Structure formats: C-alpha cells, structure tokens
Amino acid sequence: xxxxxxxxxxxxxxxxxxxxxxxAALGIDWMLLAIQLVAFLVLVWILRKFVYPVFIRIxxxxxxxxxxxxxxxxxxxxxxxxxxxNVQALLKEARKEAKEIVATAKDxxxxxxxxxxxxxxxxxxxxxxxxxxKIEKDVIAARKALHNDTIELVALATEKxxxxxxxxxxDKKVIDSAVKEAR
Amino acid sequence: MAKLSRRxxxxxxxxxxxxxxxxxxxxxxYLVESRRVDEATLIVRDTxxxxxxxxVVVADLTSAYALSADSREAIEKFLAIKMNADKVxxxxxxxxxxxxxxxxxxxxxxxxxxxxxxxxxxxxxKI
Numbered sequence: 076x077x078x079x080x081x082x083x084x085x086x087x088x089x090x091x092x093x094x095x096x097x098x099a100a101l102g103i104d105w106m107l108l109a110i111q112l113v114a115f116l117v118l119v120w121i122l123r124k125f126v127y128p129v130f131i132r133i134x135x136x137x138x139x140x141x142x143x144x145x146x147x148x149x150x151x152x153x154x155x156x157x158x159x160x161n162v163q164a165l166l167k168e169a170r171k172e173a174k175e176i177v178a179t180a181k182d183x184x185x186x187x188x189x190x191x192x193x194x195x196x197x198x199x200x201x202x203x204x205x206x207x208x209k210i211e212k213d214v215i216a217a218r219k220a221l222h223n224d225t226i227e228l229v230a231l232a233t234e235k236x237x238x239x240x241x242x243x244x245x246d247k248k249v250i251d252s253a254v255k256e257a258r
Numbered sequence: 259m260a261k262l263s264r265r266x267x268x269x270x271x272x273x274x275x276x277x278x279x280x281x282x283x284x285x286x287x288y289l290v291e292s293r294r295v296d297e298a299t300l301i302v303r304d305t306x307x308x309x310x311x312x313x314v315v316v317a318d319l320t321s322a323y324a325l326s327a328d329s330r331e332a333i334e335k336f337l338a339i340k341m342n343a344d345k346v347x348x349x350x351x352x353x354x355x356x357x358x359x360x361x362x363x364x365x366x367x368x369x370x371x372x373x374x375x376x377x378x379x380x381x382x383x384k385i
Contacts, residue, residue, distance in 0.1 A: 223384040230377045234357065237373055241358045243323040250321065250329045250360045253371030254336045 262288075264297055268304030275305075276312055306365035313344035320353050320361040320372070333362060341367075 241249075262270075267285060274281045289295050306316045315337050319325060325333075334346045341364065356372035363369075 219385050226380055226384050230381045233380075234374075234377055238357050241322065241373075243326070246321065246323045246358045247326050247329050249358045249373065250325070250371070251332055253359055253369075254329075254332045257369055257371065258336060258339070 261292065264301050264304055267301050268308050271301070271305045272308035272312065272314075275309065276314065303365055310341060310343065310365050313342070314347070315341050315343040315345070315364055316347045316349065318361075318363040319348050319350045320356060320363075321350075322352065322354050322356050322358050322372075324352055325350060325360070329360070333360070337362070337364065 267288070271281060271285050285301070286298075289298055289301070309316060317333070317337055319330075319333065330348065333348075337343055337346045356374045357377070358373040359371045359376070361368070361370045361372050361375070
C-alpha cells in the first residue's frame with residue numbers, strides 16, 4: 076500500500092515537471108552542464124596533449140620491444156634450426172670422414188701388411204740366394220782345393236816314384252821323346 | 259891400355275877359335291890384368307853367340323844320367339836343324355835332381371825337357 080502511494084507521488088511529480096521542462100524535471104542545470112562539458116573537454120585536451128602521448132609512446136616502445144623480442148625469438152629459433160641442421164650436417168660429414176678414415180686406415184694397414192710380406196719374402200729369397208751363392212762358392216773352393224791337392228800329391232808321388240824307377244835306359248827314351256816333340 | 263868392350267873380346271875370341279887358335283889363356287890373362295874377371299861368364303856367353311852366328315853352337319846339356327851316344331846324336335841333329343849350325347859342341351853335366359830328361363841351353367836359348375821342370379809346371383798349374 077505504501078509502495079503504491081510512493082508511485083502515485085512520483086507520478087504526480089513527473090506530471091508537474093513536464094510542464095516546466097524535461098531537463099529541469101530531471102534536475103539538470105544548463106550552466107552546470109556547460110561548465111562540466113568545458114571542464115571535460117579541457118581534461119580531454121590535457122590528457123591528449125600531455126598524458127596520452129606518453130602512454131602511447133610507452134606502449135609503442137613496449138610494442139616495439141615485444142616485436143623485437145618476437146623477432147629475436149624467431150631469429151633465435153631459426154638460428155637454432157639452422158644450428159641443428161648444421162650440427163646434423165657436421166655429424167653426417169664427421170661420420171663420412173670417420174668412415175673414410177677407417178677405410179683409409181684399413182687400406183693402409185693392408186698395404187703395410189702386403190709391403191711387410193713382400194719385404195719378408197724378398198729378404199727370405201735373398202737369404203736363400205746368398206746361401207746358394209755361398210754353397211756354390213764353397214763347392215768351387217773345395218773343388219779348387221781338391222784339384223790343387225791332387226796336383227800336389229800327383230807331382231810329389233810322381234817325383235818319388237819316377238825318381239826311384241828311372242834308369243839310363245828309361246831316361247834315353249824320355250830324352251829321345253822330348254827331342255822329337257821339340258822338332 | 260885401352261879397355262876393350264865385352265862384345266869385341268867375344269868377337270875376337272870367336273874369330274880365333276874358328277881359325278883353330280885357342281886364345282882362352284890370353285883372354286883370361288887380359289881379364290885378370292884388367293880386373294874384369296867378374297865379366298868372364300858374360301864374355302863366354304857373348305863368344306858363344308858370336309860362334310853361333312858363324313854356325314858353331316855350344317850347348318850345355320844337363321841330365322840325370324850320362325847321355326847315351328844315340329841321345330847325343332839326336333840332340334846334335336836337333337840343334338843343327340833348329341839353329342842352322344854346321345858344328346855342335348856339348349858341355350855335359352849330370353844332375354840327379356832333374357829326375358829324368360834333358361835340359362839344353364845354348365847362347366840365348368833353352369829347351370828344358372827335364373821331368374823335374376815338367377813336375378814343376380804341373381805344380382804351377384794349381385788354381
């Protein structure tokens with residue numbers, strides 16, 4: 076009931092105000108409104124002139140920093156990818172070089188073994204050849220010694236035997252034979 | 259007295275021998291007097307060479323046994339042919355060390371057919 080009463084009052088008041096003007100009915104003062112508008116505009120102008128540029132500059136700088144950071148991050152990421160690729164390439168190259176080194180080492184080892192075998196074989200052949208030469212020389216020396224000993228022995232024996240068996244008759248035959256040979 | 263050369267003495271001595279005159283004593287006296295006795299061997303050799311040039315060969319024969327007449331004759335014929343000699347004379351000597359055979363030495367030439375030399379040659383053939 077009370078609520079109904081208040082609405083009734085309010086409706087009566089609104090009805091009365093409509094007669095004086097809506098703004099007045101709303102309690103708006105034109106002068107105050109104008110002053111507030113001017114103050115607002117001044118405030119806007121001040122903000123725009125002195126505060127907003129600072130905020131905008133700070134925001135721009137912040138944005139630039141963020142963009143720079145993003146770019147740096149992108150670059151870092153690209154660099155990391157590139158580094159990863161380089162690492163992979165290097166690893167691949169290193170593996171390839173390692174294989175080549177191992178292959179070369181194997182080839183060199185094989186070559187060294189072959190060379191060593193050849194050298195050993197040549198040395199063995201030389202030893203055998205030297206031994207053959209020495210044996211041959213020894214045989215020749217032995218033959219010479221035998222030859223000389225035989226000659227010495229034959230000469231000695233002949234001298235002894237012939238010295239005992241020669242006679243004037245035999246000597247005559249030797250002399251006659253020698254003279255015939257000399258002719 | 260002028261000193262005669264060895265060759266002149268030899269030529270004179272050979273010439274006299276060929277004429278049948280033996281001047282050996284005079285040559286010996288000359289060598290003694292001129293103190294050239296040590297040249298005697300060389301003068302004898304030169305004289306033998308000079309004699310050989312005139313067809314007279316003097317040979318030294320060395321053998322182990324005394325040579326038989328046949329051997330001597332064979333050697334004489336051999337030397338007469340080889341050295342174109344009209345006359346051959348021998349100086350013989352025996353030397354048992356030669357074992358057998360004969361060594362014939364004339365002025366400037368030698369034929370050694372002794373067994374001793376042949377044995378020495380055999381020994382020398384050692385290698």
